[in-house]
Amino acid sequence: MPVSYSRDLENLENRLGYSFETREILVEALTHKSFYHENPDTAASYNERLEFLGDSVLSLVIVEHLFAYERQFTESMMAKMKSYLVRDAFLSEIASEISLGRYVRLGKGEEDTGGRAKKSILADALEALFGAVYLDGGYENARGLILKLYGARIPVVVASGDYHDYKTELQEESQTSFGVLPEYRVILQEGVEHRKTFTVEVFIAGRKFGKGQGKSKKEAETRAAREAMARLDETV
Helix, strand or coil: CCHHHHHHHHHHHHHHCCCCCCHHHHHHHCECHHHHHHCCCCCCCCCHHHHHHHHHHHHHHHHHHHHCCCCCCCHHHHHHHHHHHCCHHHHHHHHHHCCHHHCCECCHHHHHCCHHHCHHHHHHHHHHHHHHHHHHHCHHHHHHHHHHHHCCHHHHHHHHCCCCCHHHHHHHHHHHHHCCCCEEEEEEEECCCCCCEEEEEEEECCEEEEEEEECCHHHHHHHHHHHHHHHHHHHC
């Protein structure tokens, strides 16, 4: 391993607040399959196995944390919150905050196409890192690192209710109460091609129940569905 990369790994460990007993596990967690395939003589393995392990460790930590809340959540609520909290969007955001992309070993092709900033690569590397800490230092160290990196995200999600799948919930309620599916209509698009804002209204049986705005149609539809669910709770 080059001395310069070894020093980089020390910097990463300092950011994490965790030092590996077995450095090879950390290197594996940071090795993308593109690097492995291009460097078979220097890379012993890549991080997909650790990613699989880390995904399970992360899920257990999140569910355990939610289970211990003073407010007792139902199984369904915990499942929704867990799914929301382990999305690539969350993981890649955390990975970016600790500059994880800087340390990932990528093949030339991935490097040239901006792989260090790709959400999927960052999210996978972070899960692999969680798996590596679990193997190297045990569950408590992995749990401590996960909760440290997540910070206030968990209580914010719990308080905001953003974990709800409002579109699915509205569809189910609409079919139960009205016998029809909700209809989403884009009523306004503003902005340049890559920075558009969408405004969507949602109708049930011809009656408008909600309106939402977002940077994508999906985001606008979700917000419209959220408003519609609130109105349905008042009227149905």
